Amino acid sequence: MYKLYSLxxxxxxxxxxxxxxxxxxxxDASLKYCEQQxxxxxxxxxxxxxxxxxxxxxxxxxxxxxxxxxxxxxxFWPGILWYLYEYDHDENIKKxxxxxxxxxxxxxxxxxxxxDLGFMMYCSLGNGYRLTGNEEYKKVLLRAAxxxxxxxxxxxxxxxxxxxxxxxxxxxxxxxxxxMLNLExxxxxxxNGGGEQLYKIANRHAEVTMENQFRNDFSTCHVVxxxxxxxxxxxxxTHQGYADSSMWARGQGWAIYGFxxxxxxxxxxxxxxxxxxAADLYLSRLPEDMIPYWDFDAPGLPExxxxxxxxxxVASGLLEMSLYMQDEVDAEKYKSAAVKxxxxxxxxxxxxxxxxxxxxxxxxxxxxxxxxxxxxxxxADYYYIEALIRLDKINxxxxx
Numbered sequence: 453m454y455k456l457y458s459l460x461x462x463x464x465x466x467x468x469x470x471x472x473x474x475x476x477x478x479x480d481a482s483l484k485y486c487e488q489q490x491x492x493x494x495x496x497x498x499x500x501x502x503x504x505x506x507x508x509x510x511x512x513x514x515x516x517x518x519x520x521x522x523x524x525x526x527x528f529w530p531g532i533l534w535y536l537y538e539y540d541h542d543e544n545i546k547k548x549x550x551x552x553x554x555x556x557x558x559x560x561x562x563x564x565x566x567x568d569l570g571f572m573m574y575c576s577l578g579n580g581y582r583l584t585g586n587e588e589y590k591k592v593l594l595r596a597a598x599x600x601x602x603x604x605x606x607x608x609x610x611x612x613x614x615x616x617x618x619x620x621x622x623x624x625x626x627x628x629x630x631x632m633l634n635l636e637x638x639x640x641x642x643x644n645g646g647g648e649q650l651y652k653i654a655n656r657h658a659e660v661t662m663e664n665q666f667r668n669d670f671s672t673c674h675v676v677x678x679x680x681x682x683x684x685x686x687x688x689x690t691h692q693g694y695a696d697s698s699m700w701a702r703g704q705g706w707a708i709y710g711f712x713x714x715x716x717x718x719x720x721x722x723x724x725x726x727x728x729x730a731a732d733l734y735l736s737r738l739p740e741d742m743i744p745y746w747d748f749d750a751p752g753l754p755e756x757x758x759x760x761x762x763x764x765x766v767a768s769g770l771l772e773m774s775l776y777m778q779d780e781v782d783a784e785k786y787k788s789a790a791v792k793x794x795x796x797x798x799x800x801x802x803x804x805x806x807x808x809x810x811x812x813x814x815x816x817x818x819x820x821x822x823x824x825x826x827x828x829x830x831x832a833d834y835y836y837i838e839a840l841i842r843l844d845k846i847n848x849x850x851x852x
Contacts, residue, residue, distance in 0.1 A: 477791050479844040482798045483539050486811055486837050490536055493809040494548055500555035504529045506817070507808040507828040514808035516830075521556050524568035527576035528834040530556070534579035535837045539844070553580050557592055564599040567613045570634030572596075575834060578640060590644060597641030597650055600634060604653045608678040609660040611653070625678040628691070629665055629703045632658065632710025639717040651717075658714040662726050664688075665707070670729040671699040671748075672707045692818050698749035701762035702816075704734045709769030715776060724776055731770060735789055742793045743802065746816035757825055760802055761815040761832035767793040768839035772852060787846070794839055804828055811836050 496515055497504065503526045504516035511517070519525060533549035536542070553576050560573070573596040581589040603612045610627040611634070617623045635654040642651035664676045664685045673688035673696065693700030711727035714720070737748050743763045750756040770790035777783035796802060797812060804810045810828030817824025842852045 477795050477798065477843065479840050479847065482794070482840050483536075483837070483844070485798075485803065485805075486532075486833075486840070487536055487540055487542075489804065489809055489811055490532065490545070496809075500551045503552065503555075504830050506824050506830065507804075507810050508824070509813075509826045511808065516809060521559055522562075522566075524566060524571055525830050526556060526559070527572040527574070528830045529576075531575035531579050531834050532830075532837055534576070534583055535834075535841050538579075538583055539841060549580060553577055553589070560592055560595040560599055564602045565615055567600070567603055567611055567628075567631050567634060569596045569600040570637035571831075574634075574637040574640065578637065593637065594641055594644065594646050597637050597646050600637060601650055601653055604657070605678075605680060607680055607683045609656045609683065610678070611657055613675075623675075623677045624680040624686075626675050627657075627661060627665070627678065628675050629661070629672050629706045629710070632661060632706055632714070635710065636713055636717075639714075654714075655718055655720075658711065658718075658720075658723060662711070662722065666726070666730070667697075670726070670733050672703050672730065673697075674700050674703045692820060694747040694750045694820070698747050699733075699737070700747050701734075701744040701759045702746075702765065704730060704748075705762040705765035705769065708734060708773070709765050712769050712773045712776070716772065724773070727769070727773055731766070731773065731786065734766060741801070742789075742796045743814070746819050750819075757816045757819065758814045759816040760797060760812045761817075761829055761835065763793050763797055764812070764832050764835035764839060766790075767797070768835050768842060771839060771842045771846060775846070775851065790839065791843065794836075794843065797836055 493516060501521050502518035503521060505519040505523065505525050506517050507514065530549055530552040533545055533552060537545045537549055556572065556576055573593055577589040577593050580586060581593060600611065605612055605625055608625050611631055613626050613628040613631050617626050635657055638650040638654035642648060665672050674690040674693050676688055677686040679686055689696045690700060693703060707730045708727050711723045715724040715727065738744055743758050743760060745753055745756040746759040767790045770786045774783045774787035777786065802812055802814055804813050807813060808828055811833040813828055815827055815829040815832040817827060817829055819825060845852050
């Protein structure tokens with residue numbers, strides 16, 4: 453009885469109503485909350501080259517810890533600002549988005565050593581170009597795509613993640629599941645003057661990842677190590693998960709989101725089926741409040757840290773996936789799951805509110821490295837506001 457009461461209270465406080473398996477969320481209330489939090493942060497973020505990354509659980513100030521433009525997370529803050537501008541059309545937010553986006557231009561002046569150029573540049577300049585048509589953004593994005601493509605190994609068929617691991621770990625070529633999301637930059641570039649080869653690289657990367665990154669139950673491993681002579685897989689390992697055989701929550705989220713996006717760009721039904729099977733497994737193992745522990749197989753459950761960032765990524769991916777379902781029941785299943793996740797994230801248990809300037813609490817960055825544990829992390833906020841924007845559009849227009 454107590455659990456039922458707690459769940460009902462959660463939905464009431466977060467503007468959610470339920471009818472059977474269906475749920476609705478007041479997206480305006482949640483997006484206005486995001487607007488309030490951003491307006492708390494902006495006056496303190498004077499230097500454009502210092503980008504918000506995290507607020508640790510023991511931070512007394514509640515202010516963002518910032519990182520450089522070269523950090524893999526640097527695109528998420530300007531991306532948040534662009535999404536907020538899309539929602540509220542506030543010119544001050546637009547100016548801030550332009551300021552932090554322009555600060556990222558030097559990223560493409562360096563030799564590619566970062567497979568996360570998609571996260572860095574597409575989440576920021578990509579959203580900016582989509583909303584403004586700024587030709588300078590387009591030029592920089594095309595340069596970023598060309599740079600990312602230099603990390604592609606034709607023999608393996610994937611983009612090389614973490615080139616530094618060759619020496620550190622003795623890995624000839626490694627690809628992480630996170631890299632699926634960086635493919636969106638290549639798909640976009642191929643349609644906007646970058647050339648067909650970028651499409652081929654992105655498509656082949658997805659095919660090889662689909663063949664090698666999953667286990668029999670459609671859980672994903674974090675890292676696959678490949679032989680650069682034969683192109684064959686050497687082993688599946690983890691870097692940020694609990695164990696080589698465990699299901700790291702955010703990694704499963706990257707797979708769900710990434711293969712759904714790849715289906716959108718290619719219409720390859722195998723990509724959608726892969727995303728769906730990964731999603732079904734993920735959803736079947738969630739705790740009652742729909743927010744995963746950082747790793748589904750961590751040994752200390754249920755006392756292990758949660759990962760709100762994984763939940764936000766999955767919610768956004770499921771909303772898009774729901775649009776591609778041929779059966780209305782399936783479409784409602786994935787949309788409803790996404791709404792329930794967003795409802796939980798929008799509750800007092802997970803929103804930062806007075807605690808700090810972020811949107812969300814309780815994300816886990818790199819548990820094995822004891823880094824960003826139970827923290828507010830910028831990419832959790834990015835995918836949260838993206839999912840809210842997507843849900844708002846689906847409710848109003850039926851599309852994203």
